[in-house]
Amino acid sequence: MSTDVVVQVKNLGKRFKIYQSPWARASEWASLGRKVSHQAFWALKDISFELKRGECLGIIGPNGAGKSTLLRVLTRSLYPTTGTFQIRGNLLSLLELGTGFNPELTGRQNIYRSTQLLGFPQGYVSERIQDMEEFAEIGEFFDLPIKIYSSGMYIRLAFSMFVFLKPEVLVVDEALSVGDIFFQQKCHAKMQELMDYQAAIVLVSHDMSVIERYSTRTLLLDQGRCLFLGQPLEAVQRYYKMERSFVARTEYAGDIHNVRPGTDHDSGKSDLIADWPPAHAFLDLTRATVLGTKGIARCIGIAVCDDKGEPCTTFKIGEKVFFYYEFELLQDIDVPVGGVVLTNKMNIHVHGKNSLHYMSKAPLITRKGAHVRFRQTIQLDIAAGEYTFMIGFATIGTDDYLHANEMYFAQLQSKIKDILGVCQVGTILVRESTLRSGFLFHGYTNLQGDCRLSVSHNNEYQ
Amino acid sequence: MIRVLYHYRNYIVQNAWNDLRHRYAGSGLGAIWNVISPLAQILVYTIVFTELMSIKFPGVSSRFAFPLYLCSGFLPWIAFSECVSRGANSFLENANYLKKMPIPEQVFVAQTAMSATLGLFISLGLLFALAIIMKYPPTWLWLIVPLVAILFQGFGFGLGLLLSSINVFFRDVAQILGIFLQIWMWMTPIVYPESILPERLLIYMKFNPAYPFIHTIREVFLYGRFPESWMWWVMCAWAFGVPVLGYLVLRKLRPEIRDVL
Numbered sequence A: 001m002s003t004d005v006v007v008q009v010k011n012l013g014k015r016f017k018i019y020q021s022p023w024a025r026a027s028e029w030a031s032l033g034r035k036v037s038h039q040a041f042w043a044l045k046d047i048s049f050e051l052k053r054g055e056c057l058g059i060i061g062p063n064g065a066g067k068s069t070l071l072r073v074l075t076r077s078l079y080p081t082t083g084t085f086q087i088r089g090n091l092l093s094l095l096e097l098g099t100g101f102n103p104e105l106t107g108r109q110n111i112y113r114s115t116q117l118l119g120f121p122q123g124y125v126s127e128r129i130q131d132m133e134e135f136a137e138i139g140e141f142f143d144l145p146i147k148i149y150s151s152g153m154y155i156r157l158a159f160s161m162f163v164f165l166k167p168e169v170l171v172v173d174e175a176l177s178v179g180d181i182f183f184q185q186k187c188h189a190k191m192q193e194l195m196d197y198q199a200a201i202v203l204v205s206h207d208m209s210v211i212e213r214y215s216t217r218t219l220l221l222d223q224g225r226c227l228f229l230g231q232p233l234e235a236v237q238r239y240y241k242m243e244r245s246f247v248a249r250t251e252y253a254g255d256i257h258n259v260r261p262g263t264d265h266d267s268g269k270s271d272l273i274a275d276w277p278p279a280h281a282f283l284d285l286t287r288a289t290v291l292g293t294k295g296i297a298r299c300i301g302i303a304v305c306d307d308k309g310e311p312c313t314t315f316k317i318g319e320k321v322f323f324y325y326e327f328e329l330l331q332d333i334d335v336p337v338g339g340v341v342l343t344n345k346m347n348i349h350v351h352g353k354n355s356l357h358y359m360s361k362a363p364l365i366t367r368k369g370a371h372v373r374f375r376q377t378i379q380l381d382i383a384a385g386e387y388t389f390m391i392g393f394a395t396i397g398t399d400d401y402l403h404a405n406e407m408y409f410a411q412l413q414s415k416i417k418d419i420l421g422v423c424q425v426g427t428i429l430v431r432e433s434t435l436r437s438g439f440l441f442h443g444y445t446n447l448q449g450d451c452r453l454s455v456s457h458n459n460e461y462q
Numbered sequence B: 001m002i003r004v005l006y007h008y009r010n011y012i013v014q015n016a017w018n019d020l021r022h023r024y025a026g027s028g029l030g031a032i033w034n035v036i037s038p039l040a041q042i043l044v045y046t047i048v049f050t051e052l053m054s055i056k057f058p059g060v061s062s063r064f065a066f067p068l069y070l071c072s073g074f075l076p077w078i079a080f081s082e083c084v085s086r087g088a089n090s091f092l093e094n095a096n097y098l099k100k101m102p103i104p105e106q107v108f109v110a111q112t113a114m115s116a117t118l119g120l121f122i123s124l125g126l127l128f129a130l131a132i133i134m135k136y137p138p139t140w141l142w143l144i145v146p147l148v149a150i151l152f153q154g155f156g157f158g159l160g161l162l163l164s165s166i167n168v169f170f171r172d173v174a175q176i177l178g179i180f181l182q183i184w185m186w187m188t189p190i191v192y193p194e195s196i197l198p199e200r201l202l203i204y205m206k207f208n209p210a211y212p213f214i215h216t217i218r219e220v221f222l223y224g225r226f227p228e229s230w231m232w233w234v235m236c237a238w239a240f241g242v243p244v245l246g247y248l249v250l251r252k253l254r255p256e257i258r259d260v261l
Helices: A022-030 A067-074 A107-117 A122-136 A139-143 A151-164 A181-196 A208-214 A232-244 A398-402 A409-415 B002-007 B009-022 B030-052 B065-093 B095-100 B106-133 B140-169 B172-187 B199-207 B211-223 B229-260
Strands: A005-019 A038-052 A056-060 A082-087 A091-093 A169-173 A200-204 A217-222 A225-230 A289-292 A297-305 A314-316 A320-329 A335-343 A349-354 A371-379 A385-396 A417-423 A427-431
Touching: A005 A022, A005 A067, A005 A200, A005 B229, A022 A038, A038 A067, A038 A082, A038 A200, A038 A217, A038 A225, A056 A067, A056 A208, A056 A232, A067 A082, A067 A091, A067 A169, A067 A200, A107 A122, A107 A139, A107 A151, A107 B009, A122 A151, A181 A200, A200 A208, A208 A232, A208 A385, A217 A232, A225 A232, A232 A314, A232 A427, A297 A385, A297 A417, A320 A335, A320 A385, A335 A371, A349 A371, A349 A385, B002 B009, B002 B106, B009 B030, B009 B106, B030 B065, B030 B106, B065 B095, B065 B106, B065 B140, B065 B172, B065 B211, B095 B229, B106 B140, B140 B172, B140 B211, B140 B229, B199 B211, B211 B229
Parallel strands: A056 A200, A056 A217, A091 A169, A169 A200, A314 A427
Antiparallel strands: A005 A038, A005 A082, A217 A225, A289 A417, A297 A320, A320 A371, A335 A349, A335 A385, A385 A417, A385 A427
């Protein structure tokens, strides 16, 4: 292999044998391979890639896709069933953060022992132990048995050990998301430093922003197979599409004529939404969590699209997301209300708005059997990151609806009766935008505003 | 295999040493328990055999000779059986490490064997001291005792290695082993003298792998006789053959061991 390639993986496969009981294994052994009484489970199949110095390979995929198995094979704590892999130089894995520690030994002794296990010579560590001690910032505890450490000290010790060992290949598995924010920041700084001095990194994460930020290439795994290997952005988009699996639902009656419009109080007719997305754009609702009262309405479909009406879950800051959702009424209700709530990773409701807040026209009475469709457009003027959304369906009394204009928010909210809330249908990812787009800001949202400046050289301000 | 064990030598020795030191961590007497428990057992056997059952030993007249006789067989046996039974469990015990780190499997068996051997050396040292106190003249032949002990432990390491790979897949092995070791001990002249065995049973001792080791240690230590050469051949065969066999089994099963931990 060329001198730059530090990790080379060829047709790697890992099969687990699943036996019903130890007796099944015994009988298979006794038959000397003539009888097969196990089920083969391929956790990995035909994985090939190369990794050069200074590259970072991101690995993503749903739970059970084989990400951890792949890492365990690379760290040699599992033997591959097929294929080969070669690693040039030292491989260090944050998987094993502190696993080799002996509670009876002091921090210093543990560092010597663990590094020895990882294959680093004693002299190598002696040169760096001073730095490790300073980085760990645990003072005199460094020379006390680690069984008396707090869990925070434990992590600090383990991490400072890794900081100063300079491996050619580093394997990171979700380690960036443990610990407090300061620890995470240290991890991130360390990642950057490692990449700067040309280590190769294998990074597994469920945090797509981390993947997009660090990886130079991304491997998308599903059920042990490589679905995609290439540009991180494309891999992330494919991942989202895959995970949300745009299942075409046969029960979906996408026929606009089924909708029995109610009577609009202004024109006597509400406008039908013309550009309804095709059936395949609608999300799989089988795993959705539905909150609220049963028997009043049911959710027929939810779709998330871009401005061209194509199903989409990745947007840049400032782009518009189009939510399409439809409910069928199982009882008569008054005025229907529909809305969307966006929630960020910290479970903060970043934005929530319903058709009433938009002052959308709605029928005063909606009969049983009617289908109510909503198309809600939201300009994503919010921080980059992953957001979950909840689609809500509610109703408000005819009188209250007619007087809604005069009400304040809290008063209006108290009049709205929630019917359904559909959550865990999917997520949308908001990506960073460039300065030119005008959507750069600190914090959660971009508030409307403006900033000008002027300079005076001869004190005209007086 | 030898290269791997050599590479991890520091780890093995340090862990074995820590194991001895910390096995009884938290107890008042700490590491001293390593010595007290076998001594208590020896005391019990001595009282039962000499005081209650008054068995006579040919060639040794003193009534204090029995403890020496007993110790010279019993201490190596304890170390051996610990080596085998803990060795057989070592993969399961260290599953945490095996699951996450690329340490070769045999290192953990070697570690338990080393810990048992260190313990044995300590108790042999005490035994020699006891013998000198009891006015047994030390001879150069005593130097052979540790050598035989190492061979015996090598055999134990091999058995542990063999069983540990199998025990991962069939966890009944460790249970059966516990019973088997008990029976094995009583089928070997350890707590009772060889002389009480009838002639027809003594022939079968050739097939008892533990017998040559125990027999040789006693011959050397108590009677000052250099063991016959065929004894050496038999001991070396067990001490080197079984580890090789264990390693072959491990190599065959290795790809799957970490899968089932």
